[in-house]
Amino acid sequence: MGDSETPAERRESSALSTSTDESAPNTSSRRVDRRTALTCVGSVGYALGVGHYLGIDSALDPPDGTVEIETAYVRSDDGQLFGEPGSRTTLEPITRTVPADWYHRVETALDVHATLVRTQLPGYLNSAVVPGSYESGTVTLSIGVESDDLWSLPGDVASVLSRIGIEWDGTLEGIEIDIEDEDSIDELERDASPEPTQLVRNANVDPVPGGVRCAVSSSYATLTPAVYRSGEAEPLFATALHAFPGWDDSVGETLSLPTLVDRRPLTIGHVVDTLPDVDVAIARPVSAIRPGSVVGRTNGIPIAGQFTRWGLADLVARGESVAKIGGTSGRTTGDVHGIDAATCVTTDRCQGGQLKWGTEADISDGDSGSVTIYPDHDEVDGAIVASVNSARTWWPGQDHVWGVSAHTLTERHGYHF
Template identity: 35%
Template sequence: MSKDTTTRRQLLRAGANGAVATGIAALSPIDDVLAAGDEATTITYAYARDDPADLATLRPRTKTVPGDWHRAVSGAFDVHDRLVDADIPGLLGSAVVPGSYDAPMASIAVDVLPDAESVLTGSLAELLDGVDFLSAAVSKVDPSGERRDADGAIEYAPSLTEPDAPGGIPCGHDGALGTLAPALFDADGRSYFATSNHLFGAGDDSVEESLVVFDDEQSERTLGRVQRRYPRQDFVLAWPTGDFNPTNGVAAPGPSTVAGQFTRIGLADLAARGEPLWKVGARTGVTTGPIRGIDGVTCYAGGRCRRGQLRWGGEATFDDGDSGSVNFRPDPERPDECVLVGGLNNARTWWPGQNFTWGTAAYQMTAVNGVRF
């Protein structure tokens, strides 16, 4: 794993010369960003294709949600953005945790270095002063310990004789095992193979390296050549060059055709209703788990912090070799046929006290990189 736009030096720098106080002062007031009233609100919960094979049929999906819930979660997203932008020393990770429709108060989960708790707690108290729809929970974490080794057999696809290679099958590069994502489409409608960038080592050079698919323990075939690397969101795009084509599907039982993806507020809606996500990985196969945090930031390892992260499931949901898989759930309009993607899976916690899987949400990949599932 590598970090995104905020460096470790920025995260750990001393809060001298009033830097912390100045950063927090810039976050207030927040009243101007809160929607007035508690009337029911229409949200766009996803973007999906009427014909899963035709990008021209992409359209927004809408639904109505309680106004007080929408006010709380929208305000939480804004406060969280301001918190992250303040560059408070010691911040390792954070995410918005939506409330339920019956109890709409949202919260922000914050992970800090052990010696930074008092600074961050004080800063949060100042930021949340007078805010009645939002709470915060600060956890001390130390992710410096050794990561446990992956266990379990690789889940090889039952057949790779078809020309279409679905998401969920084992892939990799130069001995590194990962999981293939369903097809990613660029702004011009071209489809690519995709998986996690960290399988290809550090850096963001657009070196055309091979992405291979594993038929079994001894056999591999070339899927394509990596043309674009996105280390900040931790994924790559590979142009097909072999016997297989990218396909908008996952090797999953039940509905498996990817028709589109959830928005940020759509993921919050799933969390509010307690709707779980699924994934298919090369190491752990099919697993499921609840959404635990949205629009997160992770700075646990590597050289970059990542924004737009989705927390879900637990440590057992994901293991080494599952990187590059996607999380998804059935399409509400076609639950027996299609699925909508939440995001890419890239890592899991490995330290005591926390238990979730994380990766870049699909909406972040679209907003920053112009690609979509």
């Protein structure tokens, strides 16, 4: 450990800090083509040293009719799961060949969506990109709008492009708009304290798995599996930042572990980095306690890596379900409803790069910080992380769980699973 400088301090002088003022409207007219959009995203990713996490590498020069995308990055199969030197510094891609028409339409929708989030038209609350099946080759932009401002967004993609100031150089066939009517939404609240289903039995558990309850001040949340800073082998704890009373003023706060044998929480770490834009707090372990790259209190599932943005799109296209193990509600499963999602209802800025999945019933108070995983990948021994869960919808008109995608956490802050 030996490094007195916290990740938050390192980020001040590092190129890993890439936040922009997403709240500033931008209505100037500009022309964008698909390749320019993807190349810009790729340039940012490679400047951060994490471009491969976005699934960009193989997508820039596709053969006719198909595109090879990188869907996930997984650790080398060295049998080490818990943070020994070398066990997380080498990551390898998993690829899939997909239809080019599907790929180009999803790419177009992602770029249009990014501009929509920045523009924030009147009444805009949240949105997501919903890839269609490979057979259909289509994609939908799902947009939530307050009832009183339903007029502000037209129902076709060409009109939306005009409204947000984009002159698009390309076809819009196969791209649809779905406008959802919603009521006003209150602020995000910290989780309450219902009875947990995922408590470790005693304080001697080694390593500490993800998916179990953790204590923060007077509140509770769920631990993620071990996270790692890019290029470093030390495993770190992580959970939901909003569980802490001070949000981004929580550096130094204690992270504790309740147990079945002794309900007095055991201190397992102290917060060293707070990431409000993704609702994640990072904590460095104390003494010999180790976070594990595994999720679940019993019969733990090893974590093999994480999805790229295109890997999440692939899950939606194939109609695959994901699962989560939370400290309160245990294991639940559900479908993915949208990628690259943005929620503009809980803070003074939009939280983007999220995953929408499942229903409100799939997460309970105390489950914030749990990860969404795909446990059934046929190319790896273990599960692949899709996202870190923040909350569920509590307003009429929508029914899902949302939280930051794992690739967004890496792209913005350099942490990965």
